[in-house]
Amino acid sequence: MSRFVKPALWMFGALAAGGLAFWLLLALDIPYKSTAAPETTPVTTSATTSALPEPVEQAAWVTGVRPGPDDHSAVLEVQVPNCAEAPHARVTEADNRIDAVVSYRAEQDLRCPQTPVDVPIKTTAPIGNRPVVVNGSEAWPVAAGRQQCYLVVGCNPPADHCDRAWIAQVESLAEAEHPGTTRACDQSWLIHDLQRHSGQAPNRVAYRWASYGWASFASAQGGGCAEILAAEPKFPTSLCEKLAPPG
Structure with missing residues (x-):
């Protein structure tokens, strides 16, 4: 019977030693390494449609x-x-x-x-x-x-588009502080040198006739027709070809 008792005692001793070791670990509060969960990268989805521009x-x-x-x-x-x-x-x-x-x-x-x-x-x-x-x-x-x-010519405007009243309306809308100089005018086209502010050089502006009066379409720093014709090829050269620069 002794051959059965020795293994049993040996097994009991091994269990007791293991329990003692486990108790010592708890008592000493020795940290142990745990297996960390794998890191995950958040998935972002891009917008499939771009934002509409603001009105x-x-x-x-x-x-x-x-x-x-x-x-x-x-x-x-x-x-x-x-x-x-x-x-x-x-x-x-x-x-x-x-x-x-x-x-x-x-x-x-x-x-x-x-x-x-x-x-x-x-x-x-x-x-x-x-x-x-x-x-x-x-x-x-x-x-x-x-x-x-x-605004300027009132409810009974002059039939002549080159009348001073129509020119005054041009200057009023441009907020010119001083009267300018009309360089050329017929019933459809106008060249007028505006004097907007004191001390500033005159600004030459070309206009075409519209339903509400003269409408500007080009400005020019030099003489002649080049700058005006670049903006409106239909402008008659007879009105601008001999003009000196504004000044």
């Missing part, structure tokens, strides 16, 4: 102004792209005029067909004979219905 504020093209339902209102007739947000107007009043800024919001790169839209405005005082000046350039007398007026 920008743009001036509306006004084609007419008519009276509203009462003497404190008018309706601005405008053309805007049919993909734009609804146009809106900001109104300020003076004793002799009403200013309306009409604009809409749309993305710059979009090309959409124009569509007519009515934009009503309200005033604090009765409109009376005060013209409605739209977007700082065109004036419309609401009391006169669809007749168009202008």
Whole structure:
């Protein structure tokens, strides 16, 4: 029987030694190395579509102004792209005029067909004979219905496009501090040297006639026609070929 007792005692001793060693580890608080979980890299997904550009504020093209339902209102007739947000107007009043800024919001790169839209405005005082000046350039007398007026030449502009009144409107819109010098003019084309500020050299500007008056299309620092013809080849050379530089 002793041959069975010795192995049993040996096994018991081995278990006791193992338990003692485990107790010592706990008592001594010896750190042990654990197997760390593998690091993972977060997966990011890129956007499949780029963000659309923000709409920008743009001036509306006004084609007419008519009276509203009462003497404190008018309706601005405008053309805007049919993909734009609804146009809106900001109104300020003076004793002799009403200013309306009409604009809409749309993305710059979009090309959409124009569509007519009515934009009503309200005033604090009765409109009376005060013209409605739209977007700082065109004036419309609401009391006169669809007749168009202008900032400087008024509601009965001269038929001669080279009249001093039309030139004065050019200088007013350019915010010139001094009268300029007209170098050439016919009923369709104008060359005018603007004197915007004291001490500055005159600035030569070429204009073409438009529905609202003279519209600038080029400026020139030198004499002759080269700079003007580069912007508008149809400009008649007889009006500019002999001109000296502005000064």
